[in-house]
Amino acid sequence: MSSLDARLGALRGTAPPVPHNARTLAALTANPSCERRVVIDAAGIDKDALAAHLGHGRPLQKSPLALDYGLVFERKVTSRGGTPLVPLLREALGLTLSEVAYADVNSVGSDHDTSPLRIRHARTRHLVLSAARRKSEPRTLLDHPVLRLTVAGHSVYLEPDVVAFQHNGNFHIVEIKSFPVIHGQPDPAKVAAALTQAAAYVLALRELLQDDGLPPQRVSDTVVLVNPRNFSHHPTATPHNARTQIRNLSRHLGRLHRLPELLDRLPPHTTFDLAPGPDKKPTRPRGDLAADLATTRPHYTPGCRHHCDLAFHCRTEARNQGRIEALGTAVGEDLAGIDTIATALALTDGHLHPSRDHKDITQALRHADRIHADLRTGRA
Ligand code: SF4
Structure with a gap:
C-alpha cells in the first residue's frame, strides 16, 4: 500500500x-x-x-421507488447477455451486426475478495486490451467494467453502470439512464448531465488505452444513451456527440x-x-x-x-x-473579495476603513444602506 x-x-x-x-x-x-x-x-x-x-x-437521497425503477430498467436492457442491446446499437450506430460477445465484469471476484475493484479493473483492462489488439473478436460488450482515472494526481476507480461497446477495435460508451425519452424528446438538462458523466468514462477508457501505447482516439466522442421510450419499460437508444463535455471535464480535472x-x-x-x-x-x-x-x-x-x-x-x-x-x-459575486458578512457590515457603517481594492464595493454598500434607511423611514 x-x-x-x-x-x-x-x-x-x-x-x-x-x-x-x-x-x-x-x-x-x-x-x-x-x-x-x-x-x-x-x-x-x-x-x-x-x-x-x-x-x-x-x-x-433518492426515493427507493426511483432507484428500483432504474434498476429494473437497467436489468431489462442488459438481460440475456445484452441481447436487447444489440438491435438498439445497430440502429443507433448504423452498424450491421447480428450478435456480439458479452462479458459481465460485475461477476469477477467474490464476497471474500479483499480488493474486488482491483480484480474487476484487472479483468476489464485485460478484456479491453485484448479486444483492442485482436481482430478475432471484433465486437464485445462489457457490462459494468471497472475503469481507472487520474483525479487530482491520484488514481481513482470508476464503477460505471454502463456498457463499453467495442467494434473493430473502436470503443463507445453506452449509458443506461432511467429518465424517459417522450415522443423522441429527452429532458435536455438530464441529457447534458448524462453526457458529462459519460465523459468521465470516455476519459478513463482513453487513459487505459494510452497507458498501453494504443491511440486514445479509438474511444469515440459519440456516446449512446439508452432510455425508456415514453412512459414504458421499452428501451430506445440515441447517439450523442459528447465532445464538448469531454473537453470541459478534461480541463476541469486538470x-x-x-x-x-x-x-x-x-x-x-x-x-x-x-x-x-x-x-x-x-x-x-x-x-x-x-x-x-x-x-x-x-x-x-x-x-x-x-x-x-x-x-x-x-x-x-x-x-x-x-x-x-x-x-x-x-x-458572493457582487462582494467578491470580501469573505464575511461582518466585514461587509463594518465597511458599510464605517467601522472598517476600505483598502484600495474595496473602495468601489464600500461605496456601493454605503449607497445601498442609505437607500434602505430612506425606505425604512419613509423619506424615499
Ligand atoms: S462546499 Fe464542498 S463539501 Fe461542502 S457541499 Fe459544497 S462541494 Fe460538498
Whole structure:
C-alpha cells in the first residue's frame, strides 16, 4: 500500500471505500474550488453517511421507488447477455451486426475478495486490451467494467453502470439512464448531465488505452444513451456527440488541486471515521466529526445542494461563520473579495476603513444602506 493510500485510509477509518462514479466526478468539476470534497472523495468516504450522522439532512437521497425503477430498467436492457442491446446499437450506430460477445465484469471476484475493484479493473483492462489488439473478436460488450482515472494526481476507480461497446477495435460508451425519452424528446438538462458523466468514462477508457501505447482516439466522442421510450419499460437508444463535455471535464480535472498538497495541510490524526459500534451505528461524537471536517477548506455555493450530500452541513457552517457564500451566488459575486458578512457590515457603517481594492464595493454598500434607511423611514 502506498503512503498516499495509507493516509487516505486513515481519513476514512474503518469503513470500506466508496468508489468514485461519473456523478461524483461531474460534481467535482461543478465546484473545483472545494478542497473538502476533493479530499473526501479521494479517500472514498461515504458523504451520505457523514451527512446523516451530522444530522443536517441529505439533499441527494433518492426515493427507493426511483432507484428500483432504474434498476429494473437497467436489468431489462442488459438481460440475456445484452441481447436487447444489440438491435438498439445497430440502429443507433448504423452498424450491421447480428450478435456480439458479452462479458459481465460485475461477476469477477467474490464476497471474500479483499480488493474486488482491483480484480474487476484487472479483468476489464485485460478484456479491453485484448479486444483492442485482436481482430478475432471484433465486437464485445462489457457490462459494468471497472475503469481507472487520474483525479487530482491520484488514481481513482470508476464503477460505471454502463456498457463499453467495442467494434473493430473502436470503443463507445453506452449509458443506461432511467429518465424517459417522450415522443423522441429527452429532458435536455438530464441529457447534458448524462453526457458529462459519460465523459468521465470516455476519459478513463482513453487513459487505459494510452497507458498501453494504443491511440486514445479509438474511444469515440459519440456516446449512446439508452432510455425508456415514453412512459414504458421499452428501451430506445440515441447517439450523442459528447465532445464538448469531454473537453470541459478534461480541463476541469486538470485544474483540480493536487491531493498530496491538500493532505499535507491537514492536522495530524484528522479522521472522518464514524467509529461504528457493534450494531454498526456511528459512535463518533458529532461535534468531534464536525471539528475534523472544518480542517478541510470548503467552497460552499447554493448549487452544492444539487450535487453534494454535505450541502446542508456546509451551508450551516457557512452561516455560523457569517461567510458571504451563505447569502448566495449573486451576493458572493457582487462582494467578491470580501469573505464575511461582518466585514461587509463594518465597511458599510464605517467601522472598517476600505483598502484600495474595496473602495468601489464600500461605496456601493454605503449607497445601498442609505437607500434602505430612506425606505425604512419613509423619506424615499
Ligand atoms: S457541499 Fe461542502 S463539501 Fe460538498 S462541494 Fe459544497 S462546499 Fe464542498
